[in-house]
Amino acid sequence: MSLISSISVRQFRNFSKYEARFDPGLNLIIGANGTGKSSLLEAISLNALSKSFRVHRDQVCIKEGESYFQTETIWKKGETEHKVQVNYLKDKGKNIIFDDAPLEKFSDLIGYFPLVIQSPENSALTDGGSKEKRNFFDRLFVQSSRTYLYHYQQYHQLLRQRNALLKELKLKKKLQYDPRLEFIDEKMIVPAWQISSFRKEKIQQFSLRFCQAFNESFSRYEAEIRFQPSLNSIGFGDYESEFRQRCQKNLESDILLSRSLSGPQSDRFSFLLNRQPLESTASQGERKLWITLMKLSEGEMIAAETEEKPLFLLDDLFAELDLENSFTIVQRILNQQQVIITSTDLADISKHKIDAIEPNLKVLNLP
Structure with missing residues (x-):
């Protein structure tokens, strides 16, 4: 306590x-x-x-x-x-x-x-895209799991290194695969897999908790959270192969954009209210209701995972x-x-x- x-x-x-x-x-x-x-x-x-x-x-x-x-x-x-x-x-x-x-x-x-924080800045959660939704779940998971925090920090440190190298290759107009990229990519596979598998399991649990509370509390609404990982492989071996293939396939695009297109940072989320996209159909009151119940569900999940x-x-x-x-x-x-x-x-x-x-x-x- x-x-x-x-x-x-x-x-x-x-x-x-x-x-x-x-x-x-x-x-x-x-x-x-x-x-x-x-x-x-x-x-x-x-x-x-x-x-x-x-x-x-x-x-x-x-x-x-x-x-x-x-x-x-x-x-x-x-x-x-x-x-x-x-x-x-x-x-x-x-x-x-x-x-x-x-x-x-x-x-x-x-x-x-x-800690669970709700503020006016959270409007991006319902008004914005997948990035804001990923940030919400990452903040929840790093508080509720030291393992997730470790792999999240490890992965994003490597991601920053990779993006810096992509920028360097773009400036030098080198669009071919670089041994330094291969070295970073290999180190990214394990934390990427850990993040992805954790998200799949825990987002499903969160979604069940949140949607049940939302639908029971407000019977005229039907809430749904959809999660679409950027890599769909189930086992580690398949994920490892798919990660390597995507990195090589997206190499030219990655260099031109100076950012990495494959991995957990590209996971996508969508929120649906009565089977319609929340950001395009919900009123301001409905969006505030959604955010508040997400925050309450966040607190309940932290308590369930940490017993605190x-x-x-x-x-x-x-x-x-x-x-x-x-x-x-x-x-x-x-x-x-x-x-x-x-x-x-x-x-x-x-x-x-x-x-x-x-x-x-x-x-x-x-x-």
Whole structure:
């Protein structure tokens, strides 16, 4: 069991200094737009996952005019208390202190304090293509499986090397197979296979969990998730052969595009609502409903795989969520171990009857 007890931030986003404490169960952060509600959730994600869910560059989190930021969280895991401190200096970069000792590998933090994040940025999950959907499942799997995290990191390190070599060959106008490519391709086969086989198994499990919950909760809807791996071989031997063949077949295209077309990075996903593509037929309310239920299913799967319930960070949860659909969502949210929700107004909370169902919620008002 992991719970966040407190957070303190310095020179982070629009905060010079701010501290807050959290309780088990439901916590609400109330404040007008621009007061830093999302920034607090971002700081929590930084301390749980080693990176922001909003931006790729940590430097943009530094308060304007300052040269550093610091975020510190206190967590309770079972009966043990842990402290995580993230420091970022413009000229030195980032370091993470875990229980007063420097963390050598930031990725060691991933999954230790499991986290599910829903934010307005998640609209890309229903509006975008396969890349955004792959990212969703990868974030789920790296938190729930250290094995998947290992193979994912190994594969993507090799993929970056391969793409850099493809770019070099394009600049030199060399369209023939290079021994260095063959060396990288051979090293990619095992992690590619591990990622692919893991995805096939776990995405099927997730899809059954999500679609059953969606269809039972909202009987007028029929939800479906389709997964199409870029390589279809079942056994490792066949996959190994197909991977090599695809790399050779796509060589010229890979060089001209300076990117690799074969492998897990090309797996495709599609979301269907009532047998129609979600991104082209669903309303904004239906898309928000889909994302929220995916996030709840993500948390349930993390709990099932790790035997540890995650912390839910729900940013601007009720924007575009229809009142008629919110009751089922609210009931499932209140069953979670610890949830932090942001909103601009307590009236939003009352409108969706959260305070009536859960009167013992904690409210943090941002100035």
